[in-house]
Amino acid sequence: MKTAAATFLVLMCVLGSAGADSAKNSCVSCHSLLEDARLLKPAQLFDGDVHHQAGLTCVDCHGGNPNDESLNAMSPAQGFRGVPKKAAIPEFCARCHSDAAYMHPFNPKLRVDQLSEYLTSVHGKKLKQGDAKVAACVDCHGVHNILAVADTRAPVNPSNVATTCGRCHSDAAYMKEYKIPTDQVAHYKKSVHAEILAQGDTSAPTCTTCHGNHGATPPGVKSVANVCGTCHVFFAQLFEKSPHQAAFAQMGLPGCVQCHSNHEIVKPSDTWVGTGANSVCSSCHTAGDAGFKSSQAIAQNLAKLDLAIAQADTVLDTAERAGMEVSNAKLQLASAHEALIKARVNVHTFRDAEVQKITDPGLVIAKQADQAGVAALQELNIRRKGLGVALITIFVAIAGLVLKIRQIEAKPQS
Amino acid sequence: MNGLTHKALTWLDERFGAGAIEEFLRHKIIPIHRHTIWYYFGGMTLFLFIIQVLTGILLLLYYRPTPNDAFESVQYMMTQVRFGWLIRSVHSWSANLMIFTAFVHMFSVYFLKAYRKPRELTWVSGMLLLFIIMGFGFSGYLLPWNTLAFFATKVGTEMAGSVPIVGKWFLVFLRGGEEVTGATLTRFFGFHVAVLPGLCTTLLAIHLMLVQQLGMSVPPGVERAIAEGRETKRSIPFFPNFLLRDMIGWYAALGVLGALAAVFPWELGAKADPFAAAPAGIRPEWYFLFMFQTLKYLPSKVLFIDGELLGIFGFSAAALVWVAVPFLDRRIGFGRTTRFFTGAGIFVIGYMVVFSWLALR
Numbered sequence A: 001m002k003t004a005a006a007t008f009l010v011l012m013c014v015l016g017s018a019g020a021d022s023a024k025n026s027c028v029s030c031h032s033l034l035e036d037a038r039l040l041k042p043a044q045l046f047d048g049d050v051h052h053q054a055g056l057t058c059v060d061c062h063g064g065n066p067n068d069e070s071l072n073a074m075s076p077a078q079g080f081r082g083v084p085k086k087a088a089i090p091e092f093c094a095r096c097h098s099d100a101a102y103m104h105p106f107n108p109k110l111r112v113d114q115l116s117e118y119l120t121s122v123h124g125k126k127l128k129q130g131d132a133k134v135a136a137c138v139d140c141h142g143v144h145n146i147l148a149v150a151d152t153r154a155p156v157n158p159s160n161v162a163t164t165c166g167r168c169h170s171d172a173a174y175m176k177e178y179k180i181p182t183d184q185v186a187h188y189k190k191s192v193h194a195e196i197l198a199q200g201d202t203s204a205p206t207c208t209t210c211h212g213n214h215g216a217t218p219p220g221v222k223s224v225a226n227v228c229g230t231c232h233v234f235f236a237q238l239f240e241k242s243p244h245q246a247a248f249a250q251m252g253l254p255g256c257v258q259c260h261s262n263h264e265i266v267k268p269s270d271t272w273v274g275t276g277a278n279s280v281c282s283s284c285h286t287a288g289d290a291g292f293k294s295s296q297a298i299a300q301n302l303a304k305l306d307l308a309i310a311q312a313d314t315v316l317d318t319a320e321r322a323g324m325e326v327s328n329a330k331l332q333l334a335s336a337h338e339a340l341i342k343a344r345v346n347v348h349t350f351r352d353a354e355v356q357k358i359t360d361p362g363l364v365i366a367k368q369a370d371q372a373g374v375a376a377l378q379e380l381n382i383r384r385k386g387l388g389v390a391l392i393t394i395f396v397a398i399a400g401l402v403l404k405i406r407q408i409e410a411k412p413q414s
Numbered sequence B: 001m002n003g004l005t006h007k008a009l010t011w012l013d014e015r016f017g018a019g020a021i022e023e024f025l026r027h028k029i030i031p032i033h034r035h036t037i038w039y040y041f042g043g044m045t046l047f048l049f050i051i052q053v054l055t056g057i058l059l060l061l062y063y064r065p066t067p068n069d070a071f072e073s074v075q076y077m078m079t080q081v082r083f084g085w086l087i088r089s090v091h092s093w094s095a096n097l098m099i100f101t102a103f104v105h106m107f108s109v110y111f112l113k114a115y116r117k118p119r120e121l122t123w124v125s126g127m128l129l130l131f132i133i134m135g136f137g138f139s140g141y142l143l144p145w146n147t148l149a150f151f152a153t154k155v156g157t158e159m160a161g162s163v164p165i166v167g168k169w170f171l172v173f174l175r176g177g178e179e180v181t182g183a184t185l186t187r188f189f190g191f192h193v194a195v196l197p198g199l200c201t202t203l204l205a206i207h208l209m210l211v212q213q214l215g216m217s218v219p220p221g222v223e224r225a226i227a228e229g230r231e232t233k234r235s236i237p238f239f240p241n242f243l244l245r246d247m248i249g250w251y252a253a254l255g256v257l258g259a260l261a262a263v264f265p266w267e268l269g270a271k272a273d274p275f276a277a278a279p280a281g282i283r284p285e286w287y288f289l290f291m292f293q294t295l296k297y298l299p300s301k302v303l304f305i306d307g308e309l310l311g312i313f314g315f316s317a318a319a320l321v322w323v324a325v326p327f328l329d330r331r332i333g334f335g336r337t338t339r340f341f342t343g344a345g346i347f348v349i350g351y352m353v354v355f356s357w358l359a360l361r
Helices: A002-016 A026-031 A039-050 A059-062 A086-099 A114-120 A122-128 A135-142 A161-169 A172-178 A185-190 A190-200 A207-211 A221-229 A234-241 A244-252 A289-319 A327-349 A350-409 B005-015 B018-027 B036-060 B070-079 B084-111 B120-142 B147-161 B166-175 B181-216 B220-227 B238-263 B286-297 B309-322 B341-361
Strands: B029-030 B234-237
Touching: A002 A327, A026 A039, A026 A059, A059 A289, A086 A122, A086 B036, A114 A122, A114 A135, A135 A161, A161 A172, A161 A207, A172 B341, A185 A327, A185 B286, A221 A234, A234 A244, A234 A327, A289 A327, A289 A350, A289 B036, A327 A350, A327 B070, A350 B341, B005 B309, B018 B238, B036 B084, B036 B166, B036 B181, B036 B238, B070 B084, B084 B120, B084 B238, B084 B286, B120 B181, B120 B286, B147 B166, B147 B181, B166 B181, B234 B238, B286 B309, B286 B341
Parallel strands: none
Antiparallel strands: B029 B234
């Protein structure tokens, strides 16, 4: 019955368009009239597709003859390729996307190695093994309504990537047979990376920044530092030269994520260093070992500088609120803040002397700023006392003038 | 008077005629009646002007009028120079108090009808002095080269530039170019420390000379009461009786200035950045607020005339009428008052207070 109806509609389409302009796209004009949503949707969606905007039509992917308004338009003789099977999708898209000469006129900057990368990915490998559940091009990019990556509506736009990956990776039932966790996206959404991305900074990392996009693969223990180090360059360099580099490698521990976690990377705190309740050092180091002592010293240095800055800040704020001019001291204190930030970076040397090298000058600056604030408050006190003395003097002078006036006016006028 | 003082005075008298001044002071009298208190505001304004001159000269020792140095030099004065903070704060507070006392003086003269014949020119010279004082305020506001001052000057000079025909020329003249730049700062500094003081001193001399020449005006109501025998005509010598009373006011003003400078030091703010966006809530000094608020309320077009332009013309016309009041209020004379002008004065004060308050909300 359905086939009969479809045939009827196609015939209607053929009759209705007899004598129409030969440039008319018979794929769209016929599919627009079909009732089957699966067949109707491509015709409805394609208008907004990036390929349509680039001037491509249905036949550029599916073949066939758009000028032929009969069902014969979709015959293999007319070059019709139809809908590719899931396993064939990567190669289907790659016919154009791996052809540098073809792609160049559309977008010279667009990469053409997506297929070769995809084939190295876990998705690609499993697809080749016959697993049709894994992601292929259309699962992430969509089909017939594909949008440019820069388009904020695109599922592959940085702001949507975590949700797109999570469509499969957060679905415990769907992922059951792969035996991998399904809480990555939930963890990631609590991370400082997600927080920054949500604020509109699209340079903040999302799933594909660390795992790769077309060549998506979980970073191995050895490559974690490299992955984090692509953005956190100084931290990676310091870690490489630190005693932890060799020790972690020997123990088979991943670098950065050992302390910072992998997906739920929250804003670090100074309390992570040292031997307190929140310490991450204590998870490996025990009382008495060199690392334990070093972490204690690092924590103390950071805490000392942090406290000195907070004290100076309070004093300077009090002085400023009282109307004292302390902008120079505040500017000076900014250098101490910078020193604290540098010292926090230097924690990744895991050597207390390296941290102290930064915190000591910072402490000197913070103390100078604090002294400037104290001096401003003392000066304020002096001013107020001076004001008191001046007001008393003025009052006495006024009283003297009043008495003088009375004395003059008490005399009989001559 | 001891022998040495007497000798010194005789020496001066032989050369400068100091005796004539002494004689003048001895015979100058001040009327005493229920409105005498208003006489003190003129002297108070003069006292604050003298403070401005003295503190201004001290500020000149350190101030550098260039965009690179202006802010830093004021900052240096406020933090490093001994009592620099006091001098700068007193200069700023005194400027504001001076404008306040000048307004009080002007309105007291207006309501007591002291502008009536033969004191028309005293009123005109006083009004011109008031405009010059406001010019001092406008030009001095920019000198610390801080953000608020920079953008307020930009807005203020833009208003001047919107006047047809001469506006563009006037804007370039004020700014020393198309934009508010270092050239504007140099120019405003020049106006503030040379042009305006020159004009002010000349006008002040004329104003004081007229006051001395014509004596203090007695309000019509008091004159009528004396004529009808309801009040007796009383007076005190200017020297020393009135001068000593004046000095009480000056000491009090000095105390208020010191207290304001010590408790509320004049803020410096952040250094002006011509490339930064204008901060929110830019407002001119308080004595321009009523005009600023009026211009804000005016629609962009009133019939076919630009709203802002209409406002500027309106205020200019009102200022001209105000200056010409002694020549317009012709019915005023002995014992008579003109209710229209009194009502207009009350309206003007109400308008200034309400619109300034609206701007501050």
